[in-house]
Every structure is written in C-alpha cells, then in structure tokens.
Amino acid sequence: MEIDKFQKLIEDTYLKKDTRRGLSKTFMWFTEEVGELSRALRENNKEEMKKEFADVLAWLFTLASLSGIKMKETISKYTAGCPVCKGIPCICEEK
Numbered sequence: 001m002e003i004d005k006f007q008k009l010i011e012d013t014y015l016k017k018d019t020r021r022g023l024s025k026t027f028m029w030f031t032e033e034v035g036e037l038s039r040a041l042r043e044n045n046k047e048e049m050k051k052e053f054a055d056v057l058a059w060l061f062t063l064a065s066l067s068g069i070k071m072k073e074t075i076s077k078y079t080a081g082c083p084v085c086k087g088i089p090c091i092c093e094e095k
Contacts, residue, residue: 004072010061023066030059 001009018026033055040048064071077083082090 002072003075004070007061007065007071010058011065014058014062015065018062018066023063026059026062026066030056030063033059 021029033052037049037052037056040052061071064074080086081088082092084090085092
C-alpha cells in the first residue's frame with residue numbers, strides 16, 4: 001500500500017475519534033504503543049513485534065494527520081540517503 005493511501009485509510013478509520021481526543025492525549029497513546037514495541041523487541045517475540053510495529057506506525061500516521069502533515073511529504077528527508085553524510089549506506093560516525 002502506498003504511504004498516502006495508508007494515511008487516508010487511517011484518517012477514514014480513526015481521525016474523527018482522534019480529533020476528539022486531541023493531539024496531546026493521542027501522543028500519550030502513541031508512546032504507550034512504543035513501550036509495547038520495546039517490550040516485544042526486548043523479549044524477541046516476532047509475532048508481538050509485527051503487531052506492535054503496525055500499531056506504532058498507525059499511531060504515528062494519526063499524529064501526523066492531527067498535525068496537518070502528509071507523511072508522503074516527510075520521507076523526502078531520507079530519499080537521497082542519510083540527511084547528514086548523504087551516504088547510502090550512512091557513513092556517519094556514531095557518537
């Protein structure tokens with residue numbers, strides 16, 4: 001599925017409810033999902049990882065929609081490689 005179509009699907013499904021909840025409370029839900037993903041990664045539970053990656057992605061798209069951001073426009077930051085060194089792969093030194 002294309003990024004813009006996925007964002008539209010998430011908006012059609014959840015935007016009305018998420019708008020009522022508001023950006024701050026929606027962000028709290030997002031961070032909870034990130035915590036659940038962290039647990040799945042720590043436990044190396046592949047099935048839970050799949051579910052939690054999907055949840056984090058959906059909530060991230062919701063946050064973008066609530067902020068008036070189209071995710072399709074945001075990916076340009078990375079389409080030419082690393083935004084710092086421009087490398088593919090990145091050759092930046094870890095700090």
